[in-house]
Amino acid sequence: MSTTTTAHSAPARDAAPGSPAPKAPVPSEGRIGLRGNLRHIGALARRNALAIKADPESMFDAVLMPIIFILLFVYVFGGAIAGKGNNGDYVQYLVPGMMAMMGMNIAMAVGTGVNDDFKKGVMDRFRSMPIARSSVLIAKIVVEVGRMLVATGILLGMGFLLGLTIKTSVLHLFAAIGLSMVFGASLMWIFILLGLTMKTAQAVQGVAMLVLMPLQFGSSIFAPPTTMPGWLQSFTDYNPLSNLADAARVLINGHGPLAHSVWMTLAWSVAITAVTAPLAVAKFRKKT
Numbered sequence: 001m002s003t004t005t006t007a008h009s010a011p012a013r014d015a016a017p018g019s020p021a022p023k024a025p026v027p028s029e030g031r032i033g034l035r036g037n038l039r040h041i042g043a044l045a046r047r048n049a050l051a052i053k054a055d056p057e058s059m060f061d062a063v064l065m066p067i068i069f070i071l072l073f074v075y076v077f078g079g080a081i082a083g084k085g086n087n088g089d090y091v092q093y094l095v096p097g098m099m100a101m102m103g104m105n106i107a108m109a110v111g112t113g114v115n116d117d118f119k120k121g122v123m124d125r126f127r128s129m130p131i132a133r134s135s136v137l138i139a140k141i142v143v144e145v146g147r148m149l150v151a152t153g154i155l156l157g158m159g160f161l162l163g164l165t166i167k168t169s170v171l172h173l174f175a176a177i178g179l180s181m182v183f184g185a186s187l188m189w190i191f192i193l194l195g196l197t198m199k200t201a202q203a204v205q206g207v208a209m210l211v212l213m214p215l216q217f218g219s220s221i222f223a224p225p226t227t228m229p230g231w232l233q234s235f236t237d238y239n240p241l242s243n244l245a246d247a248a249r250v251l252i253n254g255h256g257p258l259a260h261s262v263w264m265t266l267a268w269s270v271a272i273t274a275v276t277a278p279l280a281v282a283k284f285r286k287k288t
Contacts, residue, residue, distance in 0.1 A: 036132070037132050037134075037135055040131045040132060040135040040139075041135045041138050041139045041142065042139075043139075044126075044131075044135060044136055044139030044140075045139040045142045045143050047139075048139060048140060048142075048143040049143055049146070052143070052147075059147065059150070061105070061106070061109060061151075062106060062147045062148070062150050062151040062154075063150065063151070063154060065102075065105060065151060066098070066102065066151050066152075066154045066155035066158060067154060067158055069098060069101070070094065070095065070098065070155060070158045070159065070162070071158075073090075073094055073098075073222060074087055074090060074091060074094065074162060075087070077222070078090040078091075078094070081222070081223050087162070087163075088162075088163045091159060091162045091163050091164050092163075092164060092165070092252075092253055093224075093249065094221075094222065095155065095156065095159035095164050095252075096176060096245060096248035096249040096251070096252045096253070097219075097220060097221035097222065097245035097248070097249065098155055098221060099152055099155065099176060099177070099180045099244075099245075099248045100180060100183070100219075100221060100241045100244040100245045100248065101216055101221055101241070102148055102151045102152050102155060102180065102184070103148055103180055103181070103183055103184025103185075103187055103244075104184070104187055104212055104215065104216065104241070105151075105212070106144055106147055106148045106151060106184060106188075107144070107184060107187040107188045107190070107191045108191055108204075108205070108208040108209075108212065109144070109147075110140060110141070110144050110188045110191050110192055110195070111190075111191030111192060111193075111194045111195035111198075111204045111208060112195060112201040112204050112205055112208075113140070113195070114137075114140065114192050114195035114196060115195040115196070115198060115200065115201045115204050116201050118195075118196075118287065119201075123136070123284070123287075127284075127285075133281055133284055133285050134277075134281045136284065137189075137192055137277075137280060137281065137284060140188075140192070141185055141188045141189075141192075144185075144188055145181055145184065145185055145188075148180075148181060148184050149177075149181065152177055152180060152181075156173075164252075166252055167252065167253050167254040168251060168252060168253070168254040172251045172252065172254070173251070173252060175251050176247070176248040176251040176252055179244065179247055179248065179251075179262065179265055179266075180244065180248060182265075182266065182269050183240070183244050183265055183268065183269045185269075185273075186268070186269040186270075186272040186273045186276075187272065189272065189273055189276040189277045189280050190272060190276050191204070191208060192276075192280045193276050193279055193280040193283060194207055194208065196280060196283040196284055196287055197283065215239060215240075215241050216241065218232060218235050218236060218239060219236055219239045219241040219242040219245060220236055220241075220242040220245050220246055221241060221242075221245045225237075225242070240264070240265065240268040243260075243261045243264040243265045243268065244261070244265045246261040247261035247262045247265055
């Protein structure tokens with residue numbers, strides 16, 4: 001009688017008695033449908049929100065930054081920029097502009113957070129799961145947009161206390177907030193890419209500040225560009241923060257051209273996302 005040995009019996013025969021069974025391979029990402037992607041994003045966003053709940057100090061920047069900045073600029077620089085006794089006029093000018101600034105400052109924290117998560121091994125754990133790689137980064141952005149909404153709400157609350165009035169309508173105000181959220185979310189992809197590229201969170205912060213300072217102060221956020229030298233006015237014309245600040249200003253104050261600033265802000269948002277989001281996802285896949 002001849003004996004036949006099946007292929008699958010060989011590993012069982014060669015394994016030492018009492019040794020643990022070999023681990024099953026981690027399933028690959030494969031093709032994940034829209035429904036699965038949304039489910040993964042929701043679960044990861046909930047995880048990120050719970051992490052904030054467990055560490056309330058991580059909200060200090062979103063809560064305190066708008067309060068400090070609006071008081072600083074209104075009472076320290078407002079008189080010099082708008083003229084003594086014209087703080088109310090400057091509040092009407094400043095607050096819509098600072099809605100653009102909130103997005104950039106919150107976006108910077110995303111880059112340092114992603115870098116820190118890699119150092120802790122959190123991202124390695126996510127990459128071992130059968131989930132879309134983009135869902136990890138999108139969930140991060142979803143929660144940070146929530147933080148941005150908190151910061152913008154506090155900014156507007158402080159503005160109302162200092163005399164801000166909505167001269168259009170509540171719908172126009174919501175449109176200004178929504179435009180700020182769209183642009184802020186696109187900026188987050190830049191800082192996520194920085195967080196995945198730089199070696200340390202300190203390096204991410206350093207590079208981010210080099211980007212933030214010229215863009216914020218070389219814009220129409222804090223002062224009208226007409227007071228600036230000609231070469232700087234040219235820079236502000238192409239600065240996306242100026243477009244967003246001008247659009248929010250018109251939506252809240254109700255005077256001036258609107259369409260150009262809105263379309264330019266949306267165009268910048270789409271272009272930034274289209275370029276940096278695929279690069280960030282690709283870097284996330286390959287980062288060791």
